[in-house]
Amino acid sequence: LASVHNSISLLAFIIMAFFMLAYAIYKTTSPGIIVFPVVFLLTFVAATGQQPILFTSPGVRTSWLFVHIALIFTGYAALILSFGASLLYLVQERSLKAKKASEIFLRLPALETIDEIGYRSLLIGFPFMTLGLIAGIVVAETTYGRVNFLDPKVTLSILMWTVYLIMLYTRWSSGWRGRRAAYLAAGTFAAAIIAWAANYFSSIHRFVS
Amino acid sequence: MNFQLIGVNHKTAPVEVRERLALPESRLPEACKKLIEHPGIEEGMILSTCNRVELLAKTKNGSADLRGFIRNYFQVDPADFDQHFYEYRSNDAVRHVFRVTSSLDSMVVGEPQILGQVKEAYALARAVGAVQSQLDSLLTRAFAVAKRVRTETAVGSSSVSIASVAVELAKKIFGSLQGKHVLLVGAGKMSELAARHLLAHGAGTIFVSNRTYDRAVTLAEKFNGEVVPFDKLYDTCDRADIVITSTGAPHAIFRREHAERFLARRRNRPMFFIDIAVPRDVDAGVNKVDGVFVYDIDDLQQAVAAHVADRKKEAERAEAIITIEVERFQTRLQSLDVVPTIVSLQDHLETIRQAEIDRVRGRLGKLDPDQELAIDALTKGIVNKIMHTPITTLKTAARDPEATTVIDLVRRLFNLQDRKGQAKSTAAGDQEVKN
Numbered sequence: 001l002a003s004v005h006n007s008i009s010l011l012a013f014i015i016m017a018f019f020m021l022a023y024a025i026y027k028t029t030s031p032g033i034i035v036f037p038v039v040f041l042l043t044f045v046a047a048t049g050q051q052p053i054l055f056t057s058p059g060v061r062t063s064w065l066f067v068h069i070a071l072i073f074t075g076y077a078a079l080i081l082s083f084g085a086s087l088l089y090l091v092q093e094r095s096l097k098a099k100k101a102s103e104i105f106l107r108l109p110a111l112e113t114i115d116e117i118g119y120r121s122l123l124i125g126f127p128f129m130t131l132g133l134i135a136g137i138v139v140a141e142t143t144y145g146r147v148n149f150l151d152p153k154v155t156l157s158i159l160m161w162t163v164y165l166i167m168l169y170t171r172w173s174s175g176w177r178g179r180r181a182a183y184l185a186a187g188t189f190a191a192a193i194i195a196w197a198a199n200y201f202s203s204i205h206r207f208v209s
Numbered sequence: 210m211n212f213q214l215i216g217v218n219h220k221t222a223p224v225e226v227r228e229r230l231a232l233p234e235s236r237l238p239e240a241c242k243k244l245i246e247h248p249g250i251e252e253g254m255i256l257s258t259c260n261r262v263e264l265l266a267k268t269k270n271g272s273a274d275l276r277g278f279i280r281n282y283f284q285v286d287p288a289d290f291d292q293h294f295y296e297y298r299s300n301d302a303v304r305h306v307f308r309v310t311s312s313l314d315s316m317v318v319g320e321p322q323i324l325g326q327v328k329e330a331y332a333l334a335r336a337v338g339a340v341q342s343q344l345d346s347l348l349t350r351a352f353a354v355a356k357r358v359r360t361e362t363a364v365g366s367s368s369v370s371i372a373s374v375a376v377e378l379a380k381k382i383f384g385s386l387q388g389k390h391v392l393l394v395g396a397g398k399m400s401e402l403a404a405r406h407l408l409a410h411g412a413g414t415i416f417v418s419n420r421t422y423d424r425a426v427t428l429a430e431k432f433n434g435e436v437v438p439f440d441k442l443y444d445t446c447d448r449a450d451i452v453i454t455s456t457g458a459p460h461a462i463f464r465r466e467h468a469e470r471f472l473a474r475r476r477n478r479p480m481f482f483i484d485i486a487v488p489r490d491v492d493a494g495v496n497k498v499d500g501v502f503v504y505d506i507d508d509l510q511q512a513v514a515a516h517v518a519d520r521k522k523e524a525e526r527a528e529a530i531i532t533i534e535v536e537r538f539q540t541r542l543q544s545l546d547v548v549p550t551i552v553s554l555q556d557h558l559e560t561i562r563q564a565e566i567d568r569v570r571g572r573l574g575k576l577d578p579d580q581e582l583a584i585d586a587l588t589k590g591i592v593n594k595i596m597h598t599p600i601t602t603l604k605t606a607a608r609d610p611e612a613t614t615v616i617d618l619v620r621r622l623f624n625l626q627d628r629k630g631q632a633k634s635t636a637a638g639d640q641e642v643k644n
Binding site: 092096173174175176177 | 385478500
C-alpha cells in the first residue's frame with residue numbers, strides 16, 4: 001500500500017471478494033449489475049491515474065494504518081454490496097407489484113434472497129467499519145498525540161458510522177426493507193462517500209504531508 | 210433412412226382408442242419381438258404412454274405394413290382405427306421422434322416425463338434386441354436433441370396452470386417455500402389445489418379458516434393443518450406468509466389497514482395474497498402496502514397467458530432446432546450409406562483392372578520390372594480418372610436429400626450388389642466397362 005491507487009485497487013478487490021462470497025452462498029450473479037461498474041470504475045481510476053499519489057505522511061509506516069485501511073475498505077465493500085442489493089430489491093418489488101413478468105423479473109433472484117444478501121452484508125460490514133474507525137483513532141493518536149474531533153474527516157466518519165448504526169437498528173427492530181431500506185442504504189452510502197471525500201478537506205487525514 | 214412410424218396420440222385419438230392400443234410395460238418386450246418378426250421390418254421399438262402409442266421401425270426397403278401388424282397384434286378392426294393413425298416415413302419419422310422426445314408433441318408442451326418414457330421404451334426394446342444400430346443412433350440422437358432443446362430454449366422451464374403460476378410467484382417472493390405458512394380463507398376446490406401445489410414445493414403448515422367451521426376441519430385434516438376460527442382471522446393472519454382467499458363474501462375481507470397491521474406485526478416480512486374469489490376478497494388497496502403482494506384471479510390468468518405466449522415463442526425456437534437436427538442426422542446417416550458404395554465401387558474397378566492385366570499379360574511376353582510398373586501405373590491411372598467423378602458425386606450426394614437415388618443409380622450403373630454378391634457380378638461389369 002504505497003499509494004492511493006494501490007488502495008483503490010484493494011477496495012475493488014475486496015468488493016469483488018464480497019460479490020464472490022454472495023455468489024457462492026446464493027448462486028446469483030445479479031448484484032453484479034451494480035458491483036461490476038463500481039469495481040470497473042475503481043480499477044480504471046487506479047490503473048490510469050496519471051501520477052500515483054504516494055503516501056508520504058509519516059503515519060503510513062505504522063502497521064496500524066494498514067489495519068485501518070483494510071478494515072474500513074471491507075466495511076465500504078459490504079456497504080456497496082448492500083446498497084446494490086437494495087436497488088435490486090426495489091426493481092424486483094416493483095415488477096412483482098406491476099404483475100407483468102418481464103425479462104428482468106425472471107432473471108433476478110427471489111425477493112427474500114436479495115433481502116438476505118443486503119442484510120447480511122450490512123451485518124458483516126458493521127464490525128469492520130467500527131474496528132476500522134477505532135484503528136483510525138489509534139493511528140491518529142500515535143501520529144498526532146491526540147484526536148481532533150472537529151476535523152471534518154473525523155466528524156464525517158463518526159456521522160457515517162452513526163447513520164450506519166441507525167440503519168442496522170431499524171432493520172433489526174422493525175424489519176425495514178424495500179423502499180425504506182433502500183433509502184437508508186443509499187443514505188449510508190452517501191455518508192460513506194462524503195466521509196471519503198473529506199480527505200480533501202481534512203488537515204490530519206491526508207495522503208501527502 | 211428407412212424409418213417408419215405409426216401411432217396415435219392425444220390429438221388424433223380419443224382415450225377409448227388409445228387405451229385399446231396401450232401396452233403395459235410387461236408386454237412390451239414380447240410385442241417388440243413380434244414387431245421385428247413382421248415382414249420387411251429389421252428393427253423396432255414401441256412407445257406406449259397414456260397420451261400416445263407409437264410403433265417405430267427400421268424397414269428393409271422403406272415401406273412395411275405397420276398397419277397390418279397393428280391389426281394382427283391388437284386384433285382391432287382397421288375400419289374403426291385407421292382414421293386415428295398418423296404415419297411418417299424417413300425424415301418425417303425422424304422429425305416426429307425428435308419432437309416427441311423433446312416434449313414438443315406433448316399435451317403439456319415441455320413436460321419432462323416424456324423423455325424418461327421414451328428412454329424406458331428404448332431400453333426395453335434394446336434389451337430384446339429389437340433396437341440395433343440404426344434405431345440406436347436415431348434414439349441416441351433424439352435424447353441429445355431433447356437435451357439441447359431443454360438447455361437452449363425455455364420450453365421446459367415452467368408449467369402452466371393457475372396453481373403452478375401461484376407457486377412460481379411465491380418462489381419469486383420467498384425464494385424457497387420451506388417452512389412458509391399458508392392460510393386458506395374459504396374452503397374451495399381451487400384453493401385446495403393451490404395449497405396442494407404449495408405443499409408439494411415445500412411449504413410448511415397449512416391453516417384453514419372458513420365461515421362454516423366443519424368444512425374448515427375437513428379440509429384441514431386433508432393437509433394435516435390447523436383450523437383458525439373465522440372470528441380470529443385478523444389475529445392469526447399475520448402468521449401466514451401466503452394467504453389464499455376464495456370465500457363467497459360480497460365485500461372485501463382484507464383491506465389496506467388490515468394489511469398494514471399484519472406487516473407491522475410481521476416486522477415487514479413480505480406477504481403474498483392469492484385471491485381467487487369473485488368478487489374479490491382482497492381490496493385493491495392492499496397491493497399498495499410495501500411488502501404485500503396481491504394477485505387476483507385475473508392477474509394469475511394473465512400470468513398464465515403470458516406463459517403460454519412465451520412458450521409458443523420458445524416452442525418455435527425448439528422447432529427450429531429440431532429442423533437443423535433432422536438435417537444433421539440425415540447427413541450423418543447418408544454419409545454412412547455412401548461409404549460402402551464408394552468402397553465397393555473401388556473394389557469393383559480394381560477387380561476389373563486386375564482381370565484385364567492378367568488376361569493380356571501372357572501375350573506381352575517378358576517384361577522388365579520397369580515395364581511392369583509402367584503398366585500398373587497406367588491402368589491404375591485410368592481407373593482412378595474414371596472413378597473420380599462418381600466418387601465426388603457420391604460424396605456431395607451425401608449432403609443432398611436425393612442421396613438414395615444417386616446411390617441407387619451408381620449401384621445399378623456399375624451393377625454393384627451388396628458386397629458379398631459383388632464378385633459374381635464382375636463378369637457382367639467387365640463387358641460394360643470395356644465397351
